[in-house]
Amino acid sequence: MAALAVLRRSAPARLLSGTLCVHSRVLAPWRQYQSNRHFSNDKILVEMDESTGVAVMKMKNPPVNGLSLELLTEFSISLEKLEIDRGCRGLILTSASPKVFSAGLDITEMCGKSAEHYAAFWKAVQEMWLKLFGSNMVTIAAINGSSPAGGCLMAMCCDYRIMADSPKYAIGLNETQLGIVAPFWFKDTMTHTVGSRVTEQSLQLGQMYPAPAALKFGLVDQLVPEDKVQITAAAAMAQWLSVPDHARQITKPMIRKPIVDRLVKQREADIDNFVSFISKESIQKSLQAYMDRLKQKKQ
Ligand SMILES: CCCCC/C=C/C(=O)SCCNC(=O)CCNC(=O)[C@H](O)C(C)(C)COP(=O)(O)OP(=O)(O)OC[C@H]1O[C@@H](n2cnc3c(N)ncnc32)[C@H](O)[C@@H]1OP(=O)(O)O
Numbered sequence: 001m002a003a004l005a006v007l008r009r010s011a012p013a014r015l016l017s018g019t020l021c022v023h024s025r026v027l028a029p030w031r032q033y034q035s036n037r038h039f040s041n042d043k044i045l046v047e048m049d050e051s052t053g054v055a056v057m058k059m060k061n062p063p064v065n066g067l068s069l070e071l072l073t074e075f076s077i078s079l080e081k082l083e084i085d086r087g088c089r090g091l092i093l094t095s096a097s098p099k100v101f102s103a104g105l106d107i108t109e110m111c112g113k114s115a116e117h118y119a120a121f122w123k124a125v126q127e128m129w130l131k132l133f134g135s136n137m138v139t140i141a142a143i144n145g146s147s148p149a150g151g152c153l154m155a156m157c158c159d160y161r162i163m164a165d166s167p168k169y170a171i172g173l174n175e176t177q178l179g180i181v182a183p184f185w186f187k188d189t190m191t192h193t194v195g196s197r198v199t200e201q202s203l204q205l206g207q208m209y210p211a212p213a214a215l216k217f218g219l220v221d222q223l224v225p226e227d228k229v230q231i232t233a234a235a236a237m238a239q240w241l242s243v244p245d246h247a248r249q250i251t252k253p254m255i256r257k258p259i260v261d262r263l264v265k266q267r268e269a270d271i272d273n274f275v276s277f278i279s280k281e282s283i284q285k286s287l288q289a290y291m292d293r294l295k296q297k298k299q
Contacts, residue, residue: 043071044078045096053089054237055082056230060096066106067150069117072124079131089245090237091135093158094142094230099169101141104149107178111287115275122274125150126267129185132157134260136249138240142233144226147171148208149178153186155220156193159240159252162232165223167210172219176206179286181277183270185263192259194218 039046045058057078059065082088095101109121132139132154141155143163152171155161163171173190175182182203190199198217201207214220224232240248253260263270277283 039078039081041074041078043068044074046078046082048082048085048088050087052234052238053087053241054092054234055088055090056092056094057082058094058096059102061106062097064100064103065095065097065151066103066108067125067128067154068106069109069121069124071106072121072128076124076127076131079135083131083136088137090138090140090241092140092142092230092233092237093132093154094233095144098145100145100151101143101147101171102151102154103146104151104153104174107287107291110278111284111291115279118275118278119271122271123267126185126263126270129153129157129189130260130263133189133256134253136252138237138248140233140237140240142229143169143171143220144229145169148174149182152219153189156189160222160236161220162222162224162229162236163211163214163220164226164229165211166226167212169211170208171211171214172206172208173203174206174208176204177208178206178290180283183274185259185270188259188262192255 043061045060046055048055061071139158141158141161143155146169147155152173173182194217211223215223
């Protein structure tokens with residue numbers, strides 16, 4: 001079954017055998033979507049180039065692309081659509097806002113809300129991670145601005161990261177600076193990207209790295225001038241897509257599946273941990289103080 005799934009993604013419909021072409025008729029509803037070159041909802045815009053099989057997904061939640069429940073939900077639905085679309089082989093993830101890729105989780109979703117809300121929010125964060133980190137497609141992050149915490153997580157989920165070459169833009173998992181703790185799967189994702197030693201230090205210090213520093217230890221793979229980020233991502237994607245899909249798609253989970261499985265096994269416990277941690281009065285105070293500091297910075 002797994003091999004069939006891989007084959008179904010890797011071969012364009014016209015190259016498939018009779019049996020699989022019958023499947024394409026069964027899947028008529030998404031073929032309707034396939035004919036659209038663009039689809040968008042409030043927070044996510046997708047532009048699909050059917051000639052290359054590459055979708056560009058833009059987060060659009062101004063001013064800073066905070067990962068709200070709404071954005072995360074739309075993100076997962078959009079990614080799911082692309083994942084089952086046999087015409088789509090690659091995803092470029094970027095921001096519709098200049099200067100910020102994503103400010104990470106929307107802190108207002110974690111302040112002064114009910115336990116039910118926190119649980120729903122955290123489930124959506126998990127879902128985003130499971131879908132993006134576990135994607136069968138080639139995923140490239142075109143990081144066109146700052147990318148703290150959850151924004152960095154999203155970028156690290158991708159197969160390749162291209163960032164705007166400016167010391168004004170920083171990336172990293174800064175959770176401890178907010179008085180909160182990145183969960184084990186954020187840590188696993190960073191370890192997967194840059195190794196244990198850098199992760200240990202970065203996570204404890206909640207360190208944000210200007211783009212040039214991030215390149216030095218492999219948190220990002222390539223820096224290019226800000227106005228070249230998208231075109232470079234498209235070129236890198238073409239290179240990744242020159243590898244036969246079936247071989248690449250069997251290789252990727254050899255490394256990622258054990259990491260995905262760790263969260264899958266502990267999803268409910270991880271939600272309970274988050275809800276109990278974030279509901280603590282001391283944590284709420286800490287987040288509120290951080291939000292106040294962000295606002296004061298402007299005055
Ligand atoms: C407990 C379990 C672990 C949970 C794991 C948590 C993961 C996370 O992702 S927590 C979020 C961490 N994110 C940050 O620390 C980013 C904070 N933001 C910034 O550093 C900056 O905003 C920036 C570099 C992303 C952009 O800077 P700039 O262009 O100068 O924009 P402003 O700082 O003026 O922000 C504009 C506006 O947006 C509000 N805001 C910024 N970040 C967030 C956020 N993450 N959530 C909610 N709101 C955010 C900021 O307060 C400003 O609001 P107004 O003053 O009302 O305009």
